[in-house]
């Protein structure tokens with residue numbers, strides 16, 4: 001695949017450079033799982049590890065090589081015969097195997113890390129690429145720290161690698177130093193000057209030290225590269241590598257100016273991101289492009305209003321195109337009426353204009369005080385509004401006799417429209433006794449569909465929160481009440497639910513709303 005084609009090879013190095021990120025080590029099984037997903041989603045080359053690094057790395061590369069059905073599997077090797085032999089052994093059983101060998105070319109690396117002269121490194125390139133090529137057909141050679149290498153020497157090194165049989169030439173921005181203009185020009189110059197450059201694929205490999213990894217990779221493609229090395233979630237050494245999901249979507253969304261396709265199924269990107277995040281225990285930052293939790297979330301009223309009118313007002317790609325079910329309109333202090341009304345509709349409420357305005361004001365007050373406003377908060381706010389608007393009965397006092405001696409009984413005083421009524425009742429347990437007492441004052445035909453108690457906090461002095469759901473024909477009323485005394489919370493929740501039911505009935509027949 002030379003520069004004249006419009007297809008870019010996606011080379012994923014999550015399992016090699018990604019794993020070099022401090023703390024991101026994956027187990028053998030996790031690596032197999034990630035590799036299987038990369039293979040299925042259409043990644044062209046999976047760099048599965050650095051076989052000389054450890055027996056574990058060797059085994060992982062070898063097993064991934066055996067299992068991969070579509071992708072080429074690459075193993076990394078320094079410019080050292082033992083490394084190359086080990087990488088060759090690891091990818092031996094792959095349907096398509098690659099040895100990726102690299103050596104430094106920059107003056108600073110030659111002087112301080114390699115302690116070799118330029119001529120010595122040229123000899124090493126010649127010998128090691130030849131060795132690799134004798135083991136496999138597909139050999140990638142990388143000039144480590146290419147972007148800090150004088151162009152004349154870089155061209156000489158690349159020419160040596162091509163002559164020795166390299167089929168892919170990678171020019172990494174190892175330390176994340178390049179800018180897009182530099183990086184694109186480097187590829188243009190090398191491709192123009194090196195004999196045989198038109199017979200190989202040039203590759204980018206960018207690090208994100210200046211936050212330019214994706215931009216540099218795309219500039220490299222504009223300069224003639226046709227392979228991009230990248231990682232899921234941008235994982236990698238130091239600030240990471242170019243993020244695969246960003247590269248794939250940039251090429252997909254901006255095909256008008258970057259007319260190069262990939263074979264990656266973009267709807268699997270979110271899944272891959274979650275898998276790698278779980279395997280490495282590295283959380284994905286909320287505002288990460290493409291796969292972050294907020295990538296398709298809108299909180300501000302103006303954006304939400306636009307999104308409700310037309311989804312292209314504030315989204316340049318659909319959530320479905322990257323495997324996210326839907327856009328989310330997050331309710332918060334920046335939300336407006338349009339989104340609030342839409343949320344209420346989704347939650348099953350249809351309020352008149354005045355009630356809507358009232359609920360919206362209360363919602364804004366709540367959002368000013370609370371960081372996250374959940375659907376349940378909005379439900380409670382509207383339910384509370386409905387209930388308090390029709391809150392005709394209130395629990396004034398409750399005395400319960402419970403325990404083993406039985407029968408359990410409850411003495412309950414309710415305030416209904418300002419009139420205090422006291423009743424007594426027995427029951428099969430204290431809660432039953434309370435509910436029977438309530439029914440004496442407020443008879444109804446509703447079925448108790450849910451009675452649930454849970455502790456709001458920990459400890460024996462915790463507040464008990466009781467949830468009740470009553471169903472009467474097609475009318476449903478739910479209510480919650482909290483009190484340090486579970487039985488008092490039960491009485492309050494039950495009365496609140498009946499209040500709501502009465503209000504619902506009352507909308508049809510106000511006189512019959514409460515039959516005390």
Ligand SMILES: CC(=O)SCCNC(=O)CCNC(=O)[C@H](O)C(C)(C)COP(=O)(O)OP(=O)(O)OC[C@H]1O[C@@H](n2cnc3c(N)ncnc32)[C@H](O)[C@@H]1OP(=O)(O)O
Pocket residue numbers: 017020050052053054077078079080102103104113114144174237
């Ligand atoms: C830019 C990159 O991402 S490069 C890849 C980096 N990844 C890793 O290093 C992860 C895996 N690494 C390892 O497990 C180990 O470092 C090993 C197994 C590769 C080597 O371990 P050791 O033999 O103990 O060497 P150590 O790590 O201390 O030093 C690296 C040696 O490799 C040499 N070296 C580094 N790169 C290359 C290269 N491309 N070709 C040849 N030699 C190299 C260094 O000069 C140094 O040699 P020296 O010991 O003669 O000075």
Ligand SMILES: CC(C)C(=O)C(=O)O
Pocket residue numbers: 017102142143144145170172173174175205207
């Ligand atoms: C091994 C090489 C390709 C590398 O990771 C780098 O230069 O960043």
Ligand SMILES: [Mg+2]
Pocket residue numbers: 017172174205207237
């Ligand atoms: Mg790297």
